[in-house]
Amino acid sequence: MSAALKGIGLYAVAFLIVAFALFPLAWAVISSLKTGTAIFDTALIPAEPSLRNYIAIFAEQPFGRTIVNSLVVGAGTVGLSLILALGAAYALGRVSFRGRGLLLMVILAVSMFPQVAVLSGMFELITTFGLYDTHLALIVSYLIFTLPFTTWVLTTFMRDLPKDLEEAALVDGASPWIVITRIFLPLMGPAIASTTLLAFLVAWNEFLFALTFTLTAQARTVPVAIALISGASQYEIPWGPLMAASVTVTLPMIALVLVFQRKIVSGLTAGAVKG
Amino acid sequence: MGTVILRKINKRFGGVEVLCDIDLEIADGALVVVVGPSGCGKSTLLRLVAGLEEATSGVIEIAGRDVTHMPPAKRRIAMVFQSYALYPHMSVYDNMAFGLKLARHDKAQIRARIDEAARLLQIDHLLDRKPRALSGGQRQRVAMGRALVREPAVFLFDEPLSNLDAALRVGMRLEIARLQRELGATMLYVTHDQTEAMTLAQTIVVMRDGRIEQMGAPLELYRRPRNLFVAGFIGTPAMNVLPAEVGASDAAGVVLRIPGSDAVRLPPCAEVRPGDRVTLGIRPEHLRLGSTEERSENDIAVPGTITHVEHLGAETHVYLDTTADVEGGAQRLTISTRRLASVEPGQLRTALAARDACHIFNAAGELASHAAP
Numbered sequence: 001m002s003a004a005l006k007g008i009g010l011y012a013v014a015f016l017i018v019a020f021a022l023f024p025l026a027w028a029v030i031s032s033l034k035t036g037t038a039i040f041d042t043a044l045i046p047a048e049p050s051l052r053n054y055i056a057i058f059a060e061q062p063f064g065r066t067i068v069n070s071l072v073v074g075a076g077t078v079g080l081s082l083i084l085a086l087g088a089a090y091a092l093g094r095v096s097f098r099g100r101g102l103l104l105m106v107i108l109a110v111s112m113f114p115q116v117a118v119l120s121g122m123f124e125l126i127t128t129f130g131l132y133d134t135h136l137a138l139i140v141s142y143l144i145f146t147l148p149f150t151t152w153v154l155t156t157f158m159r160d161l162p163k164d165l166e167e168a169a170l171v172d173g174a175s176p177w178i179v180i181t182r183i184f185l186p187l188m189g190p191a192i193a194s195t196t197l198l199a200f201l202v203a204w205n206e207f208l209f210a211l212t213f214t215l216t217a218q219a220r221t222v223p224v225a226i227a228l229i230s231g232a233s234q235y236e237i238p239w240g241p242l243m244a245a246s247v248t249v250t251l252p253m254i255a256l257v258l259v260f261q262r263k264i265v266s267g268l269t270a271g272a273v274k275g
Numbered sequence: 276m277g278t279v280i281l282r283k284i285n286k287r288f289g290g291v292e293v294l295c296d297i298d299l300e301i302a303d304g305a306l307v308v309v310v311g312p313s314g315c316g317k318s319t320l321l322r323l324v325a326g327l328e329e330a331t332s333g334v335i336e337i338a339g340r341d342v343t344h345m346p347p348a349k350r351r352i353a354m355v356f357q358s359y360a361l362y363p364h365m366s367v368y369d370n371m372a373f374g375l376k377l378a379r380h381d382k383a384q385i386r387a388r389i390d391e392a393a394r395l396l397q398i399d400h401l402l403d404r405k406p407r408a409l410s411g412g413q414r415q416r417v418a419m420g421r422a423l424v425r426e427p428a429v430f431l432f433d434e435p436l437s438n439l440d441a442a443l444r445v446g447m448r449l450e451i452a453r454l455q456r457e458l459g460a461t462m463l464y465v466t467h468d469q470t471e472a473m474t475l476a477q478t479i480v481v482m483r484d485g486r487i488e489q490m491g492a493p494l495e496l497y498r499r500p501r502n503l504f505v506a507g508f509i510g511t512p513a514m515n516v517l518p519a520e521v522g523a524s525d526a527a528g529v530v531l532r533i534p535g536s537d538a539v540r541l542p543p544c545a546e547v548r549p550g551d552r553v554t555l556g557i558r559p560e561h562l563r564l565g566s567t568e569e570r571s572e573n574d575i576a577v578p579g580t581i582t583h584v585e586h587l588g589a590e591t592h593v594y595l596d597t598t599a600d601v602e603g604g605a606q607r608l609t610i611s612t613r614r615l616a617s618v619e620p621g622q623l624r625t626a627l628a629a630r631d632a633c634h635i636f637n638a639a640g641e642l643a644s645h646a647a648p
Contacts, residue, residue: 167325
């Protein structure tokens with residue numbers, strides 16, 4: 001009897017949490033399917049569901065272009081952080097040198113600066129190098145957030161790979177780069193998957209830098225584009241297209257996380273527990 | 276194939292001296308086993324030859340070339356690791372081909388070498404499997420195959436059998452010996468297991484604290500251990516030791532006073548003087564159980580109490596604590612006998628040994644006189 005009660009209680013609490021977490025998303029989906037004044041209706045099921053908002057964001061706004069921009073920036077950020085972090089992780093995880101622990105701490109400290117603190121400095125750098133309003137501006141600045149944690153995750157993971165493997169490869173004539181790419185990389189699937197996804201999410205969601213370092217639709221990414229969606233007049237907030245755009249950029253992320261879920265968990269706990 | 280020469284090798288990690296003035300020559304086609312307790316520097320020695328560590332000073336030559344500062348891949352060596360260190364994401368074939376591909380051998384040649392090695396090691400049916408689908412013994416064979424295809428001047432083995440169960444270990448031991456004979460390969464083999472060393476080696480090198488204590492043929496080390504350490508390390512059960520004092524030493528022989536026993540006269544030995552404190556070493560198989568009355572004039576007799584009896588089938592190990600206090604406590608003796616005598620713990624018996632079966636070690640622990648062969 002009490003066991004059954006406990007079970008019911010557990011599910012009730014779980015349901016509450018899930019409902020609380022998912023309601024905003026559900027509301028966005030529902031609103032995006034409503035048009036006109038129906039948007040101010042509180043019905044959970046739209047009376048006349050319509051895809052007009054979705055068509056509008058691609059037809060009236062350059063939203064396709066922004067998604068491509070976000071994909072390019074995301075991929076660039078992930079690619080560059082992985083290459084740099086792999087090299088750093090090999091040095092920090094496998095080569096013993098003086099000041100290794102200090103260096104790791106410094107890398108971690110970098111990620112603790114508030115974004116606003118580096119914003120104006122970064123802006124100067126970006127304009128000086130002529131990167132303003134380009135993809136590269138965003139990729140380079142996003143490395144500030146992604147590199148520290150990719151380096152940390154890959155370092156802990158690489159440190160736990162058996163030393164014998166590396167030495168066997170050395171005896172076989174492999175250079176450090178071949179050891180990393182041909183021996184370690186294939187064994188680091190979970191770590192690579194989780195860091196890839198997390199870095200991609202950071203790049204996909206980032207707003208402040210994207211707003212500051214871009215000007216036109218040429219390099220503008222999704223979060224900024226959504227914020228800049230405007231209605232017919234300045235007194236109208238275009239809720240329908242806003243919701244449609246939010247849903248459009250959220251669904252691929254959810255799909256990605258679901259696909260990589262298992263790998264992310266094993267990647268995040270790697271190094272924490274032996275085995 | 277390859278000779279290996281180490282000259283005045285020193286290795287320090289920080290301030291700790293791990294290897295000290297190691298001189299070692301391995302002839303072409305020889306199987307040399309380095310043995311010693313953990314921390315004696317034997318693995319470091321192997322890693323120096325492999326090039327995984329660099330010597331602090333000294334010269335290493337392999338196959339006539341000075342390789343002291345060369346990277347592992349250029350030294351014409353192949354190494355078999357204790358953990359096998361197979362690349363987990365590659366098939367057995369790719370594991371064996373990895374080094375050859377890096378050395379840019381052509382495909383047909385790689386195929387031919389791997390096929391030959393696989394046949395030799397009887398793993399030709401496993402070439403498509405991943406290491407995780409192999410048993411311990413099979414992994415061991417693959418690790419050896421990976422070494423084999425490199426056609427090295429010298430094979431290096433780092434405790435290759437210690438991860439296998441006892442039965443498999445004996446089988447692989449014979450396999451390594453067979454391979455070594457068939458290929459005429461030079462091998463340097465490191466182990467902490469003295470049985471492995473005794474059965475496998477043409478030459479055993481016994482190490483302690485970064486120094487070579489003694490090197491020689493297995494039976495040479497067994498019969499004439501240079502000091503107490505080698506005497507205790509080589510042979511199972513370990514050699515029995517009894518402290519004694521020299522009463523007289525002249526052309527007629529050495530008279531030893533052993534606590535709890537009558538004085539015995541051993542063959543003459545010029546290296547000990549009256550009054551010296553020495554150690555008597557007797558192999559367990561040279562001790563027999565009896566009573567003091569059975570003692571002949573040429574015997575050493577030490578009375579004691581039997582504490583344990585181990586029946587191994589072919590032979591029996593009897594442990595006996597001496598009645599007399601030796602340096603503040605009873606001394607434990609091990610007697611290895613083939614006769615299934617009716618011995619039980621608690622019995623008072625006497626351990627007897629023929630006097631020419633005794634080694635004498637001087638106060639510094641060095642061999643002064645060895646038993647008759």
